[in-house]
Amino acid sequence: MMKLIKYGIIFLLILFSGEIGLAQKRVLDTATYKLWRRVDAPDISDDGKWVTYRLVHIDSRYDTLPPVTYLYHPEKKTKVALEHVVRPTFFANGKWLRYTVAVSEVDSCACDSTFLLRLHDMKKIYWDREYDFREYNTSELITYSYPIDKERPDMKRLVIRDIGTNDSIVMDSVENYTLLKGHKAMVYIKNHGDYKSLRYRPLRGVPVIIFSDREKILKDYSLLPHQMQGTFAVASDSSRSKNPNLLYSFSLPEGECRFLVDWDQVQFPENYTWRGRAYRLSANGNRIILDVDTVYQELEKKQGKKDTRFELELWTWDDEVSSLQQRSGNYRASNVKFAYNLDTKTCCRVMNQKMEKLILPENNRGDYAFTLDRTPYKRFADWKNDINADIYLVNLNTGEAVLFERNAYEEPVWSPNGKYALWYDALEKAWYKINPATRERVNISREIGYPVYNEWHDLPKPAEPYGIAGWTEDGNQVVLYDRYDMWVVDLTGQRKVYSLTNGYGRATSRQFRRLKNDYDDKILDLKNDFLMTSVNLDNRDEGIYRFSPGRKMKKLVEGAYSISINQRSANGKYCIFSRQSYTESRDLWWSDLNFTRPVRITDVNPQQKDYAWGTVKLVKWMNYGGKENAGLLYLPENYDPNKRYPVIVNFYETHTEGLHWYVVPTWSSGMLNVVSYVSNGYVVFMPDIHFTVGAPGESCYDAVVSGTRMLIDQGIADKNRIGIQGHSWSGYQVAYLVTRTNMFACASPGAAVSSMVSAYTGIRTGSGMPRMFMYEETQSRLGKSLWEDKEMYLRHSPILDADKIQTPLLIFHCDKDEAVPYSEGLNLFLAMRRLQKPAWLLNYKGERHFLYNKAAEADWTIRMKQFFDHYLKGSPEPRWMREGIHANERGFDQKYDLVK
Numbered sequence: 001m002m003k004l005i006k007y008g009i010i011f012l013l014i015l016f017s018g019e020i021g022l023a024q025k026r027v028l029d030t031a032t033y034k035l036w037r038r039v040d041a042p043d044i045s046d047d048g049k050w051v052t053y054r055l056v057h058i059d060s061r062y063d064t065l066p067p068v069t070y071l072y073h074p075e076k077k078t079k080v081a082l083e084h085v086v087r088p089t090f091f092a093n094g095k096w097l098r099y100t101v102a103v104s105e106v107d108s109c110a111c112d113s114t115f116l117l118r119l120h121d122m123k124k125i126y127w128d129r130e131y132d133f134r135e136y137n138t139s140e141l142i143t144y145s146y147p148i149d150k151e152r153p154d155m156k157r158l159v160i161r162d163i164g165t166n167d168s169i170v171m172d173s174v175e176n177y178t179l180l181k182g183h184k185a186m187v188y189i190k191n192h193g194d195y196k197s198l199r200y201r202p203l204r205g206v207p208v209i210i211f212s213d214r215e216k217i218l219k220d221y222s223l224l225p226h227q228m229q230g231t232f233a234v235a236s237d238s239s240r241s242k243n244p245n246l247l248y249s250f251s252l253p254e255g256e257c258r259f260l261v262d263w264d265q266v267q268f269p270e271n272y273t274w275r276g277r278a279y280r281l282s283a284n285g286n287r288i289i290l291d292v293d294t295v296y297q298e299l300e301k302k303q304g305k306k307d308t309r310f311e312l313e314l315w316t317w318d319d320e321v322s323s324l325q326q327r328s329g330n331y332r333a334s335n336v337k338f339a340y341n342l343d344t345k346t347c348c349r350v351m352n353q354k355m356e357k358l359i360l361p362e363n364n365r366g367d368y369a370f371t372l373d374r375t376p377y378k379r380f381a382d383w384k385n386d387i388n389a390d391i392y393l394v395n396l397n398t399g400e401a402v403l404f405e406r407n408a409y410e411e412p413v414w415s416p417n418g419k420y421a422l423w424y425d426a427l428e429k430a431w432y433k434i435n436p437a438t439r440e441r442v443n444i445s446r447e448i449g450y451p452v453y454n455e456w457h458d459l460p461k462p463a464e465p466y467g468i469a470g471w472t473e474d475g476n477q478v479v480l481y482d483r484y485d486m487w488v489v490d491l492t493g494q495r496k497v498y499s500l501t502n503g504y505g506r507a508t509s510r511q512f513r514r515l516k517n518d519y520d521d522k523i524l525d526l527k528n529d530f531l532m533t534s535v536n537l538d539n540r541d542e543g544i545y546r547f548s549p550g551r552k553m554k555k556l557v558e559g560a561y562s563i564s565i566n567q568r569s570a571n572g573k574y575c576i577f578s579r580q581s582y583t584e585s586r587d588l589w590w591s592d593l594n595f596t597r598p599v600r601i602t603d604v605n606p607q608q609k610d611y612a613w614g615t616v617k618l619v620k621w622m623n624y625g626g627k628e629n630a631g632l633l634y635l636p637e638n639y640d641p642n643k644r645y646p647v648i649v650n651f652y653e654t655h656t657e658g659l660h661w662y663v664v665p666t667w668s669s670g671m672l673n674v675v676s677y678v679s680n681g682y683v684v685f686m687p688d689i690h691f692t693v694g695a696p697g698e699s700c701y702d703a704v705v706s707g708t709r710m711l712i713d714q715g716i717a718d719k720n721r722i723g724i725q726g727h728s729w730s731g732y733q734v735a736y737l738v739t740r741t742n743m744f745a746c747a748s749p750g751a752a753v754s755s756m757v758s759a760y761t762g763i764r765t766g767s768g769m770p771r772m773f774m775y776e777e778t779q780s781r782l783g784k785s786l787w788e789d790k791e792m793y794l795r796h797s798p799i800l801d802a803d804k805i806q807t808p809l810l811i812f813h814c815d816k817d818e819a820v821p822y823s824e825g826l827n828l829f830l831a832m833r834r835l836q837k838p839a840w841l842l843n844y845k846g847e848r849h850f851l852y853n854k855a856a857e858a859d860w861t862i863r864m865k866q867f868f869d870h871y872l873k874g875s876p877e878p879r880w881m882r883e884g885i886h887a888n889e890r891g892f893d894q895k896y897d898l899v900k
Contacts, residue, residue: 042567354375367436405423416471423441447496539560581662617632617633619632671727747807757786
């Protein structure tokens with residue numbers, strides 16, 4: 001009996017220990033990276049009822065076949081899998097789906113097949129014709145054409161078919177057609193064989209002839225944005241071998257046609273000619289802006305034979321741009337533009353070959369435009385990141401150009417009505433309203449009372465503005481951003497400036513930004529509801545708010561996550577969006593725009609629950625500069641506050657904005673993968689760094705070292721087991737820090753500048769740009785040239801203080817690095833070697849600033865972790881650290897195994 005009890009106890013222990021083992025989460029290793037996927041190509045139907053998406057692996061090597069496309073109905077929660085599908089497209093107000101089955105990618109002998117799927121009953125139509133068809137967003141019409149005369153392939157038959165009713169309209173000899181008025185009418189060119197005509201017709205009505213002339217060759221037409229007016233070009237008999245020389249405008253559906261200009265009769269200045277290039281007709285139809293070509297007679301002369309015995313690259317001190325950036329080929333003055341006044345029949349040049357970017361009011365309204373001339377400043381590109389410009393205000397009726405601003409940082413922006421222009425003066429940090437007729441400037445941001453520029457700006461150049469949220473439709477009011485809120489400015493001066501968000505953003509530390517329908521959406525209707533995004537700048541929670549007239553704001557959704565709307569349905573009622581946090585994978589969601597019952601569509605990485613993942617929290621402390629500093633602290637699963645942990649400090653510039661970002665476990669191409677180290681028992685610390693111009697190294701020291709000391713003082717970090725890693729700009733910072741402190745047990749600077757002096761005059765081989773601009777104006781934040789403050793450059797060069805380094809270094813730098821010269825990493829290693837201090841240099845030959853070779857990524861990921869495990873966890877050295885890899889051993893023995 002006692003034996004039975006004994007065996008029973010043993011059995012239960014084995015059973016429960018097995019269950020405990022099964023319940024314990026696994027740590028992430030490189031073999032698990034292949035499991036992680038992401039949502040790809042999400043789309044929502046026009047009626048918002050259907051969604052398509054795909055799931056693809058983060059590492060594309062594991063997608064051996066075209067991914068499955070899922071067709072999902074969020075309200076019914078039904079899902080259809082469409083295999084080998086490419087290019088799925090909703091049409092007919094979301095009632096139909098067009099897709100192609102790419103069977104040729106699976107079977108080389110098979111052909112791709114196109115289908116039309118009616119969504120309410122899943123009726124499928126196979127498109128078995130040789131020719132393709134065109135579908136439309138807002139109707140069940142499809143159109144297609146095919147040749148009807150073998151000897152005249154340009155003579156085609158057009159079929160307009162309603163796939164709902166199967167009714168069809170057939171028209172012969174139609175080309176270049178456009179459906180209009182909700183697809184109930186069309187404009188098209190009819191080919192009569194020996195001539196062409198432009199026509200308009202209701203689909204069920206009689207055609208109206210807009211233009212028909214047997215003596216003139218109709219070339220093409222274009223429609224204005226509202227699509228009921230347009231222009232077309234014609235070549236007269238005298239110009240049959242030339243570009244179209246006659247330009248007409250037309251109006252629909254009346255079929256009215258108006259002759260505008262004969263370009264052969266326009267007197268262009270000497271050396272200029274118009275060759276049928278781009279033109280723009282003003283909204284009122286009285287002015288045309290056109291591009292011209294410059295004719296250089298000397299370029300027509302025969303060139304001598306090229307001397308190929310050698311090639312000389314000549315660098316000249318006063319070249320407009322340096323040698324590596326110069327383009328080959330003959331110079332063409334393609335920037336030249338003219339304005340032709342149809343009322344006065346006069347033509348004036350409004351832009352010469354030195355100028356660029358004619359800035360016109362929308363639809364070419366008004367009598368003025370701005371042009372930019374960067375020529376005086378192009379030679380400064382070597383040491384200035386942004387090429388400033390002289391801004392000219394041009395009279396479109398006379399061509400007179402008056403200097404508006406010299407050496408400007410920002411470009412003017414026109415109001416939609418063309419009455420006003422706004423310009424941000426970067427030096428004064430203020431928005432100005434410009435009256436184009438008088439050139440009067442009025443400061444419109446002073447009344448806001450708060451900064452309209454980036455208050456966190458820490459670069460040695462003027463701060464950028466927070467920007468423009470939008471304009472009222474009449475163009476008389478503009479909405480500007482400050483750090484938190486939106487402000488309405490009446491450009492007519494009749495109303496005082498007021499906060500559209502009623503100061504709620506500043507009062508609650510939330511940053512509100514308008515949620516645009518698309519990138520170019522300029523109009524903001526203050527009389528109707530619109531959506532805004534919110535970010536709580538204290539805890540980084542994000543949300544969506546609805547603004548209603550009367551300055552009312554309603555929170556729709558908000559929480560400890562990051563949220564972004566991918567797409568809204570065409571009917572404006574639904575959306576698909578992504579939501580993520582450190583512990584929540586970036587999944588796809590669907591909702592109405594009130595966010596009453598959001599539906600999570602995907603669970604893209606369900607395997608995450610099986611792995612030790614850890615958590616992240618926002619931490620704050622006082623840095624050595626006496627300012628509050630913030631950072632992210634990633635803690636392992638089941639973190640024990642009574643235990644000290646090995647810590648890796650990993651950073652770049654600021655990171656707290658990514659508090660709620662999901663980190664995908666994947667190979668390292670430069671920086672370490674945070675979640676992989678956290679899963680393996682490390683604490684990872686990512687402090688924010690805000691720089692002082694002229695002292696980037698000490699700014700980093702103040703933030704990083706003070707923050708790391710805080711971890712030690714709070715009992716989180718084991719002071720003997722702290723490592724540090726960075727890449728590129730943060731690689732430099734790591735190299736600098738180890739010359740200033742010995743608190744790190746090991747360090748890994750990647751693609752790091754070791755000498756500010758040599759790197760200053762280096763070349764970014766990817767772009768051909770000298771690197772001086774990075775030190776004087778951008779990331780390195782020195783703010784002066786080498787010769788203005790030599791001591792500052794020397795003080796910030798880690799290689800000069802390499803003798804102070806007591807920290808073992810794992811240096812990563814590749815010989816084809818296009819951003820930071822490979823010599824910078826090599827020099828740091830050679831300094832350590834000369835000083836006989838432990839250091840290893842990993843050069844993946846032929847690789848660039850980041851790794852793109854997957855095998856190299858895997859190797860770097862393994863070696864970096866072995867390096868940190870050895871110094872921070874006491875793991876045995878891998879043989880490559882102990883023995884090195886001789887040139888004759890490369891590729892034969894990677895020496896990953898650990899030395900016991």
